[in-house]
Amino acid sequence: MSEYVIDVRGLVKKFGDKTAVNGVDIQLPKGEVWGFLGPNGSGKTTTIRMICGLLSVTEGEGECLGYNIKTQAELIRRQTGYMTQKFSFWSDLTIRENLEFVARLYQLPKVKQRVDETLAVLGLTDRQRQLAGALSGGWKQRLALAAVTMHNPKLLLLDEPTAGVDPQARREFWDQIHRLANEGLTVLVSTHYMDEAERCDKIAYLAHGNLMTQGTVQDIITESRLITFRAEGPNVRTLAAKLKDRAGVEHAAYFGAALHVSGINRLALEAAIGEFARPEDHWQEVQPNLEDVFISLMSRAGKDARSYL
Numbered sequence: 243m244s245e246y247v248i249d250v251r252g253l254v255k256k257f258g259d260k261t262a263v264n265g266v267d268i269q270l271p272k273g274e275v276w277g278f279l280g281p282n283g284s285g286k287t288t289t290i291r292m293i294c295g296l297l298s299v300t301e302g303e304g305e306c307l308g309y310n311i312k313t314q315a316e317l318i319r320r321q322t323g324y325m326t327q328k329f330s331f332w333s334d335l336t337i338r339e340n341l342e343f344v345a346r347l348y349q350l351p352k353v354k355q356r357v358d359e360t361l362a363v364l365g366l367t368d369r370q371r372q373l374a375g376a377l378s379g380g381w382k383q384r385l386a387l388a389a390v391t392m393h394n395p396k397l398l399l400l401d402e403p404t405a406g407v408d409p410q411a412r413r414e415f416w417d418q419i420h421r422l423a424n425e426g427l428t429v430l431v432s433t434h435y436m437d438e439a440e441r442c443d444k445i446a447y448l449a450h451g452n453l454m455t456q457g458t459v460q461d462i463i464t465e466s467r468l469i470t471f472r473a474e475g476p477n478v479r480t481l482a483a484k485l486k487d488r489a490g491v492e493h494a495a496y497f498g499a500a501l502h503v504s505g506i507n508r509l510a511l512e513a514a515i516g517e518f519a520r521p522e523d524h525w526q527e528v529q530p531n532l533e534d535v536f537i538s539l540m541s542r543a544g545k546d547a548r549s550y551l
């Protein structure tokens with residue numbers, strides 16, 4: 243097996259004449275947790291499904307867990323835990339009954355023992371008799387994680403696992419993810435939450451089917467070459483709309499009461515801001531945050547995307 247758990251090159255997926263994924267390369271080393279980010283419809287789910295052999299590949303090639311994604315899908319699936327966006331349970335069965343059902347589905351030996359272990363690892367033992375349908379969002383996600391890890395997979399593919407879950411439950415979910423990674427699992431998790439992106443070892447960002455950037459948070463910020471100015475004061479509330487169409491401004495966005503204005507061309511950016519800058523708004527140059535970078539990448543991808551979509 244290559245040193246990578248996921249090693250795919252030039253993945254393309256077309257649905258009719260629509261290109262959903264446009265030549266994606268991912269090399270994900272064992273034991274790392276990667277965040278998969280990108281706007282709605284950018285191709286994250288499609289890529290994940292190609293990686294685990296659930297969806298045929300239009301072009302490109304690769305291995306997952308050392309198996310060919312085109313010809314050995316069954317072997318990949320046996321060692322992969324895949325949590326879809328709409329993970330479903332039998333809502334009128336208890337947590338325990340749901341897990342027993344999954345254990346039998348995987349034909350695991352010693353069902354009772356395996357269910358006991360999984361319940362304990364995920365902190366579900368005390369709730370095992372509760373009906374799955376009565377659980378809150380956070381506990382449902384925990385049950386889902388239990389279900390997809392019961393067969394001791396080597397790879398977890400999690401597709402927006404925490405959508406709609408409150409911050410405390412999301413934090414606990416991420417503690418579980420890191421604990422699993424610490425035990426050697428490799429994790430690829432798609433999310434729209436920036437705080438979750440920052441909990442990952444590395445991030446891959448997709449827009450319009452193209453992988454725009456990948457690396458650590460700091461790599462991505464540095465490589466973006468984005469220049470960001472921040473302002474906070476009495477006049478900034480109306481400035482984003484005025485600035486966003488100016489030459490040199492890639493985007494202008496509010497973070498709380500502060501306005502971030504970003505671009506690549508320093509001279510043009512400073513000229514645009516100079517037209518509106520007032521001393522009482524305390525303008526200063528700051529390091530862009532991950533969201534600044536992603537908004538810029540998305541707008542750049544939008545411009546490039548018109549040439550192929």
Ligand SMILES: Nc1ncnc2c1ncn2[C@@H]1O[C@H](COP(=O)(O)OP(=O)(O)OP(=O)(O)O)[C@@H](O)[C@H]1O
Pocket residue numbers: 257260262280281282283284285286287288289
């Ligand atoms: N079976 C399908 N048939 C036709 N088009 C599809 C199909 N599956 C996905 N698409 C299209 O492919 C594109 C990528 O979809 P995908 O679900 O992979 O995006 P995503 O990044 O996971 O989005 P989200 O964040 O909303 O889950 C979208 O334009 C979608 O409408």
